[in-house]
Amino acid sequence: MVFSSIIFLAVFLPLFLLSFYSTPTTYKKWIISFFSILFYAWGAPVFIFFLIGSSILDYWITRQFNSVYKKWFLGSSILLNVGLLVYFKYFNFFANNTNTLFNLLDIPEFPYQEVILPIGISFFTFQKISYSVDVYEGKNKPLSHFSDYLLYIIMFPQLIAGPIVRYKDVSLQIQNFNLNKFTEKTPGLYRFIIGLFKKVIIANSFAFVVEQINAVPIESLSTSQAWISALAYSFQIYYDFSGYSDMAIGLGLIMGFSFPENFNFPYIAKNITEFWQRWHITLGTWMRDYLYIPLGGNKNGKYRTYVNLLTVFFISGFWHGANWNFIFWGLFHGSFLIIERAFGLKILNKLPSFVQMAYTFFVVLIGWVLFSKDMSQAMEFLPKLFSNIPESQEVLISFKSKFWMVFGLIGAFIGFSHTITVGFSHFYTWSLSGSYLKQSLIFIGMMAILVYCFSTLITSGFNPFIYYRF
Amino acid sequence: MKNLKNIFFVAAAFLLFIPLLYQLDFLNLKVYPLKGAFEKQTNESFSWDTWFSKDWQENKQDVLKSDLNFKPNLVRLQHQVDYSVFGEYHMHNFLEGKNKYFFSKSWAKSRCCNNDLNADSLQIFVKKLARLNQVLEQKGKYFQIIIPPSKEELFSNQLPEEFQTIQIKNDYHLYTNLLDESGLQYWDLLNKYKQIQDTATYPAYSKTSVHWTTYGAHFTLLQILDSINLFFNNTMNQIEIKKFDYEKFRNESSDGDYEQTLNLMYRIDQTTFAYPFYELKPQENAFKPKVLTIGDSFYWAIKGSWMLDKIYHKESKYLYYYSTAYSVGSAPSLKVSEMDIVKEFQTADAIILLNSSHNLEGFPFGMENDIDAIISGLETLPNK
Incomplete structure (x- = not known):
């Protein structure tokens, strides 16, 4: 189940809200857990047992951190989680590549059964590791009830596509949940509606154009179509994922949790280093805290730093998907980070801001080509961007799609003056203060957006979600 | 001020409930059916097999999407916005002169x-x-x-x-x-x-x-x-x-x-x-x-x-x-x-x-x- 579906909006969410707000605060956590299990079981009925089972085991392991073997238990916890992730996410990849190698060496292929990927495993695995490490290092108190631990892992807003909530981000919120006054539920609702709008109206408009151009065989693509496709995909993935994150953050606020921001106008970044401080922020901070710093970070000289950076981006790319294109995408970004760190930033900083932004956007855009296509397609597609091929197959883009795409383009670049956190904070204050008339008009506007999104979903069969498969 | 925020939230929650209330016939309001030809979804019966294979869930989503009682109102709204704002029509074989x-x-x-x-x-x-x-x-x-x-x-x-x-x-x-x-x-x-x-x-x-x-x-x-x-x-x-x-x-x-x-x-x-x-x-x-x-x-x-x-x-x-x-x-x-x-x-x-x-x-x-x-x-x- 995804948030931008009729079943979620028309059935799950209203029933959840009714149950949640009609239950005394003491039991609200149980309501969240119950609905989260239902939410996950709806889309992955078999894997719900795996998720709960592995959580029980992991919780038990972390309860042993008081013993003298705590290092071993931490190792077991990490091994358990990484092992399960590797098995479920990468087994097919390794088996397939091994067989390709065997074919080259004339060795008979080994037979294997494809492993099905549990939804959201990439996200909840990182949260489990975060809990184990934070508790092990004593940064945060362990949770005294399994139900609280399960709540942290399984909370439906962030379960299948993040934001990746590190334990330290919510440990106090879970432990002090009963003191919650739920004062942020209306801003949460507004945030959810904004996210829904970004996903259903903006991202899907870009996605529709991408799909139309993808229907043209790559060999017949014109240069302009290749650019439109790459640009549209860049904004589709941004609105798709940031919209989903907004919905998750909004739902979190509705149920009394404050989740970290995941995006901060990434396309206004002036270099790739800054881009990764603005794009999928929770993944970046997770990688920094639990991988880059443990590897030594930048403390062991510049060459070791470069190796650490490349390792982090290799793993980050591979985390996105078990395919070579994701690995190359990760290494591509890692390489630019190293170049910038070595000498690039010195040159870049001397250039006008718009040139820096153009450079960053261009690198990111090329990266999305690697990300969105398999390697052979990407190698065929990239030269199209730098040629002069006229159009042979017309692709019609409706006025409605153009309108929402222009809207999306403007929206992606309005973050010059504020961070996303400050921006939303201003919006909440502005929309929910002042005269009753103003507040009411804004409320009506938000409800109109909600209804329009709902009507768009029900009339269209087209609603892809890129990060669902990760 | 706080009350107004709460009123907004309750009103929005009620709005989210409307399709469900229509579906369960709690609101005795007539919905005029849509014109045109529509494919009717068949209802899959529940069993543990269909649950674990996700067939039941996918069928329920399809059925809900096609047969939501409130759907005609939403479709008309969408079509009206598309027509009035974007000059678009949801119809095959259509030519505006x-x-x-x-x-x-x-x-x-x-x-x-x-x-x-x-x-x-x-x-x-x-x-x-x-x-x-x-x-x-x-x-x-x-x-x-x-x-x-x-x-x-x-x-x-x-x-x-x-x-x-x-x-x-x-x-x-x-x-x-x-x-x-x-x-x-x-x-x-x-x-x-x-x-x-x-x-x-x-x-x-x-x-x-x-x-x-x-x-x-x-x-x-x-x-x-x-x-x-x-x-x-x-x-x-x-x-x-x-x-x-x-x-x-x-x-x-x-x-x-x-x-x-x-x-x-x-x-x-x-x-x-x-x-x-x-x-x-x-x-x-x-x-x-x-x-x-x-x-x-x-x-x-x-x-x-x-x-x-x-x-x-x-x-x-x-x-x-x-x-x-x-x-x-x-x-x-x-x-x-x-x-x-x-x-x-x-x-x-x-x-x-x-x-x-x-x-x-x-x-x-x-x-x-x-x-x-x-x-x-x-x-x-x-x-x-």
């Missing part, structure tokens, strides 16, 4: 630019029609070919510029030329409707439909009934116009058919239409002919007059695109391919072939395969 005149794109193309008919096979068919006409005449049966003008012909000046000029000898030219060559009598109603259009107060064709209006069809209905009645020596029941009702187009009529299928919240065409109200003038021992009408969708408005069952024999049928047979009464429809079509012609008193001028793609819709058998079957009947 000048001054918000709606047309069928395929019929407009048939008029200006596309040949769909095969001249050789049509020539053979028309020759057979001429032979059919002769046989029917010998057997004392009525036969009439009727060509109502397509809206694309009658309002060609309202078509977009690129569709206005006829660049080819179109199917309508081909058909009428062949009918002329064969000596068959037919009613080409183009001039008649041009005249009606110029003189009538109420529209015979509406701006936002592709067929004639109820009022427009009524002229042909009267012409057909007069003609058959005359053929059978004025022995049939007759109808007279009692009055006209004047109102915005009726939802159940074909008036504004394209507009209705757009499923908008607000009407585009605000014209007042005339709806004839008939009364039967019964005759003692009136002859009720069995009439077979092979027709395209233009005939629906004539059938919709609801008087034919009082004038025609109850076995009379409308063979819609020579594919589905609809009774003049309330008998269920039949597939033409499953009927004894030769017997139907043998027992019929009158045959009408009605096809609008630019809807000839696929014409004669399969009748060419049966016409030899029909003629042979009719030849076995005694002459009158």
Whole structure:
């Protein structure tokens, strides 16, 4: 189940809200857990047992951190989680590549059964590791009830596509949940509606154009179509994922949790280093805290730093998907980070801001080509961007799609003056203060957006979600 | 201030509940169904197998999406926004002309630019029609070919510029030329409707439909009934116009058919239409002919007059695109391919072939395969 579906909006969410707000605060956590299990079981009925089972085991392991073997238990916890992730996410990849190698060496292929990927495993695995490490290092108190631990892992807003909530981000919120006054539920609702709008109206408009151009065989693509496709995909993935994150953050606020921001106008970044401080922020901070710093970070000289950076981006790319294109995408970004760190930033900083932004956007855009296509397609597609091929197959883009795409383009670049956190904070204050008339008009506007999104979903069969498969 | 925030939240939660309340029939509000054809989803029954395979969940999502009781309201809202803000229509085969005149794109193309008919096979068919006409005449049966003008012909000046000029000898030219060559009598109603259009107060064709209006069809209905009645020596029941009702187009009529299928919240065409109200003038021992009408969708408005069952024999049928047979009464429809079509012609008193001028793609819709058998079957009947 995804948030931008009729079943979620028309059935799950209203029933959840009714149950949640009609239950005394003491039991609200149980309501969240119950609905989260239902939410996950709806889309992955078999894997719900795996998720709960592995959580029980992991919780038990972390309860042993008081013993003298705590290092071993931490190792077991990490091994358990990484092992399960590797098995479920990468087994097919390794088996397939091994067989390709065997074919080259004339060795008979080994037979294997494809492993099905549990939804959201990439996200909840990182949260489990975060809990184990934070508790092990004593940064945060362990949770005294399994139900609280399960709540942290399984909370439906962030379960299948993040934001990746590190334990330290919510440990106090879970432990002090009963003191919650739920004062942020209306801003949460507004945030959810904004996210829904970004996903259903903006991202899907870009996605529709991408799909139309993808229907043209790559060999017949014109240069302009290749650019439109790459640009549209860049904004589709941004609105798709940031919209989903907004919905998750909004739902979190509705149920009394404050989740970290995941995006901060990434396309206004002036270099790739800054881009990764603005794009999928929770993944970046997770990688920094639990991988880059443990590897030594930048403390062991510049060459070791470069190796650490490349390792982090290799793993980050591979985390996105078990395919070579994701690995190359990760290494591509890692390489630019190293170049910038070595000498690039010195040159870049001397250039006008718009040139820096153009450079960053261009690198990111090329990266999305690697990300969105398999390697052979990407190698065929990239030269199209730098040629002069006229159009042979017309692709019609409706006025409605153009309108929402222009809207999306403007929206992606309005973050010059504020961070996303400050921006939303201003919006909440502005929309929910002042005269009753103003507040009411804004409320009506938000409800109109909600209804329009709902009507768009029900009339269209087209609603892809890129990060669902990760 | 805090209260207002809470009120907003409760109001929004209630808004989210509305589709569910509609679905469970808690709100006793009528939702007007959408116009057009929709595929109905079948409900998968629950079992642990279907749950674990996710078939049940996927089916429930599909069913909810297609059958949500509240859906028509949301669809109309979406279509209205798309139409009013973006000038987009959710409809296939739709062409917007000048001054918000709606047309069928395929019929407009048939008029200006596309040949769909095969001249050789049509020539053979028309020759057979001429032979059919002769046989029917010998057997004392009525036969009439009727060509109502397509809206694309009658309002060609309202078509977009690129569709206005006829660049080819179109199917309508081909058909009428062949009918002329064969000596068959037919009613080409183009001039008649041009005249009606110029003189009538109420529209015979509406701006936002592709067929004639109820009022427009009524002229042909009267012409057909007069003609058959005359053929059978004025022995049939007759109808007279009692009055006209004047109102915005009726939802159940074909008036504004394209507009209705757009499923908008607000009407585009605000014209007042005339709806004839008939009364039967019964005759003692009136002859009720069995009439077979092979027709395209233009005939629906004539059938919709609801008087034919009082004038025609109850076995009379409308063979819609020579594919589905609809009774003049309330008998269920039949597939033409499953009927004894030769017997139907043998027992019929009158045959009408009605096809609008630019809807000839696929014409004669399969009748060419049966016409030899029909003629042979009719030849076995005694002459009158």
